[in-house]
Amino acid sequence: MQNKKHFIIIGILILVVSVVTYYGILALNLLPVAAAVQSQPIDWLFDLEFKLISFFFAVIMVPLVYSLIFFRQKEGDDSDGPHVEGHTKLELVWTAIPLIIVIALGIIGAENLKQVLAVDPQAAQVKVVGYQWGWRFEYPEGFTSTKLYLPVDKQVLLKMESLDVIHSFWVPEFRIKQDLVPGQITEYRITPSLIGEYKVRCAEICGNEHAYMESPVVVVSQEDYVAWHDEQLRLAKEAELASAGKPDAGRGQALYVESGCKACHSVDGSKGVGPTWKALYMSSVPLADGTSVTADEAFLAESILNPSAKVVAGYNANAMPSFSYLKEGQVNDIIEYIKSLK
Numbered sequence: 063m064q065n066k067k068h069f070i071i072i073g074i075l076i077l078v079v080s081v082v083t084y085y086g087i088l089a090l091n092l093l094p095v096a097a098a099v100q101s102q103p104i105d106w107l108f109d110l111e112f113k114l115i116s117f118f119f120a121v122i123m124v125p126l127v128y129s130l131i132f133f134r135q136k137e138g139d140d141s142d143g144p145h146v147e148g149h150t151k152l153e154l155v156w157t158a159i160p161l162i163i164v165i166a167l168g169i170i171g172a173e174n175l176k177q178v179l180a181v182d183p184q185a186a187q188v189k190v191v192g193y194q195w196g197w198r199f200e201y202p203e204g205f206t207s208t209k210l211y212l213p214v215d216k217q218v219l220l221k222m223e224s225l226d227v228i229h230s231f232w233v234p235e236f237r238i239k240q241d242l243v244p245g246q247i248t249e250y251r252i253t254p255s256l257i258g259e260y261k262v263r264c265a266e267i268c269g270n271e272h273a274y275m276e277s278p279v280v281v282v283s284q285e286d287y288v289a290w291h292d293e294q295l296r297l298a299k300e301a302e303l304a305s306a307g308k309p310d311a312g313r314g315q316a317l318y319v320e321s322g323c324k325a326c327h328s329v330d331g332s333k334g335v336g337p338t339w340k341a342l343y344m345s346s347v348p349l350a351d352g353t354s355v356t357a358d359e360a361f362l363a364e365s366i367l368n369p370s371a372k373v374v375a376g377y378n379a380n381a382m383p384s385f386s387y388l389k390e391g392q393v394n395d396i397i398e399y400i401k402s403l404k
């Protein structure tokens with residue numbers, strides 16, 4: 063009778079502590095607002111895990127603390143406790159239950175992943191380029207932005223590549239995280255569901271300025287998206303027209319930073335991932351195949367658009383990605399800038 067009383071009290075306490083712990087976890091507000099269709103299944107799984115965590119916390123802590131208080135050794139009683147042999151039934155139960163839970167979580171997780179990866183064949187595509195230390199977003203219509211604008215309720219497929227080391231694309235409000243791996247194109251599908259301004263941050267330590275590698279991610283209504291999109295197209299045309307005229311070293315310098323050349327090429331003579339640009343123009347550049355070439359306009363342009371055509375001696379053939387998306391005028395601007403680096 064006495065034993066039964068303890069079990070009932072412990073049972074009730076486990077229930078109470080589970081519920082209190084669960085609502086305590088919720089009150090901590092651990093997850094930021096959910097801003098994508100894909101966040102729903104992930105949050106559902108988080109919720110299930112919070113419940114399991116609360117329950118198991120209670121199952122372990124309640125009997126422990128209860129025993130400490132009510133089954134404490136009496137003062138002066140130093141006799142041995144009862145000798146307990148194995149208990150086959152109990153052992154079977156505590157093996158079977160966790161096994162069932164783990165298998166169930168595996169199945170639930172797979173089902174969940176299927177929902178997160180669901181493909182909408184109508185999805186728009188945007189190319190994401192990550193580099194030390196920034197992001198660039200290339201839209202299929204031919205303009206490039208430093209902010210990722212997305213229309214609400216439309217799935218978009220991000221095709222992601224890195225110019226240097228491994229980075230990781232993470233918008234906490236979207237929940238999903240995906241690595242950018244040099245030499246590989248990785249995919250990230252998202253359907254934003256909440257208008258607002260978020261931030262993509264790099265979630266893979268990638269060097270000195272890793273902590274500052276963030277860009278705005280702006281989810282807007284369909285109308286605002288079209289307006290932004292048209293404005294970007296207009297600006298891109300304008301920039302193209304401007305650089306179609308006389309090449310300009312100032313614009314070239316801006317491109318040096320914005321296009322990410324700066325991550326690999328110095329302008330002060332120091333060696334980086336790639337050769338320095340200081341005094342490069344019209345110098346004799348030794349190539350990997352033993353010959354050498356004069357760094358004239360043609361060589362510079364070819365090196366930008368098709369970097370592996372002639373590989374500079376001492377450097378890796380595939381270390382530089384092609385920048386063939388740059389317009390002819392922009393390439394000329396960069397060359398003008400390289401010329402100015404005496």
Ligand SMILES: [Cu+2]
Binds near residue numbers: 193229265266267
């Ligand atoms: Cu990074």
